[in-house]
Amino acid sequence: MTLAIAILLTIITAATPLLIAAIGELVVERSGVLNLGVEGMMIMGAASGVAVAIVTGSSALGVVAAIGAGVALAAIFALLTLGLAANQYASGLALTIFGTGLSGVVGAPFVGIQREGIGRITIPFLSDIPLIGPVLFRQDLFVYASVALVIGVSWFLWRTKAGLVLRACGENPVSAHALGYRVLRIRLYAVLFGGGCAGLAGAYLSLVLTPFWTSGMTAGRGWIALAIVVFASWLPFRAMLGAYLFGGLIILQLHAQTAGVAIPSQFLAALPYLLTIVALTLIMAARRGTGAGSVAPAGLGQPFTPDR
């Protein structure tokens, strides 16, 4: 019982950064922009979060700085892809390279400095319920925030007019523009939101999960978040499911390593990446089987300039 709870708890902590980053990117892609810079924004969030938290001694300021860093990098991306209609693939890759490098520079003075991570919140009484108590009511704020994000984004995209307009920009920017909507401005907001989410996800890594800075600590999580968006067919609740599946796989792999399974640790460590490929392949095969065609936003990755 306690082992089951422990495993569930670790799965949640492994899944939360993936979920936060994926939800942000989901909104970005729904607006028709593909930002491949998630990994870069995430690791900059992790670096600036831990740096500011150490300097100021405040985890809250660290989180704010992480979100700010993500938004700032997203703004560079927006300037290039929206302002200058540059190639989104190349701009996103540049953002990842730039963010990875900058995080190393920003984080260099803080390597190896341990600090106390952000703790969990215990909700009185409810957290004493067996099994679901510790799992649901004894989590850190990020976990609650990630669930709130999923619900909020789902509500926004399908229950508000602004959400409908945002999706229209992703499906058919030309029509949305013809109807008088400011496509580029809406996409800008979406990109900045995605950057903030990626930064927040990074903060979770460096302030909660492993409360110190190591270079390259995101280890491809930003890319897995991108894969989750595809896997989730651009639907928020499915992204949640996907993030928890991947979180479960990562934890399973870690447990197998510590349990001394007779498989080399490198093979287990490669599993999340291999399973990402398998998951993407299966979901595409399943989609072809149903004949549903592509479920991606129709205008995804296409630059849009109002008057060109």
Place this chain on the structure above:
Amino acid sequence: MALVFERRPEAGKWALILSPLLAVVLTLVSSLVIFWMLGQDPLRALSVYFWQPVSDAWGLQEVAVKATPLVLIAVGLALCFRSNNWNIGAEGQFLIGAICGGGVAVWTHGWGGPWVLPLMLAAGALGGMAYALIPAVLKVSLRVNEILVSLMLVYVADLLLDWLVRGPWRDPLGFNMPQTVTFASEATLPVLFDGGRTNIGTLMALAVVLVAAVVMARTLKGFEIRLVGQAPRAARFAGFSDARLTLTVFAVSGALAGLAGVLEAAGTVRQLMPGLSVGYGFTAIIVAFLGRLNPVGCLIAGVFIAITFIGGENAQIVLRLPRDMTLVFQGMLLFYILACDTLILYRVKRRVPGAEAQA
């Protein structure tokens, strides 16, 4: 305020050269500012990064050593990017090339002959090709996103190399260090100059640039690649097959990255070890764009980026700047290239509100 882009009718060949040059200048200016912010003497830092690497014969050889893998990989990536195929896993294909070629060296260690080296090169190129075909086949058969698959395979290749050099291929006499035996002399590339580090791999890279330039400019395949990238619909009407082209460019770029990997293992490092690549596969993406997705351009860009690579290593020692600084410059450079492309090919105008009615 709204900005309007108008295609410059006069933007000709000069723009194609001017834009990357402008990007380089802007990157240099920005790095001056960054050095100043980091409390360094900007001019000294600039000289460490960009001048010292080319100021003596040893440095020039080192530039050639670093530029060789970058150019080889970038030429392949340029073919991919031109035809809208986003192979960003060259780093993985590079490592698999090194593993396959290095595996031959480990296997034949002690009983090889002059046939070992050609076998290694072939194994490396084929290994890289096969590895690149995984995302390509998934893309053409099931439309699986090639960006994510090729990238995930980088991590897998990295872990595979790590396992091999710590496990089955570890040098039994290597004091438990995670590395293979040092390759025998018949499994290493001949050097170009006595006592130098440049090897015949550099000549191969030059030959590849030449062949690729001719193929792109003078053959039907080259036309097909350019057409699919610029006008996919027209290419389809012309009867070119998307799927076949995707497989071709992935295979070629994988083979070139694999060749770069085995050249690095057999020429420069002379054994397999973790950290064999210093990120050549990712840096080559920038080289490809800086070189305007053109083989000869990739050669020039590869040399330039190689200089900053060595400059970054020097700066780590001389200025105590983190090595990641190089990545910052590379990212910035790519930002500027992309921005300059738009600014040079299009004229940016401010749209005055109210003037829209006549537009």
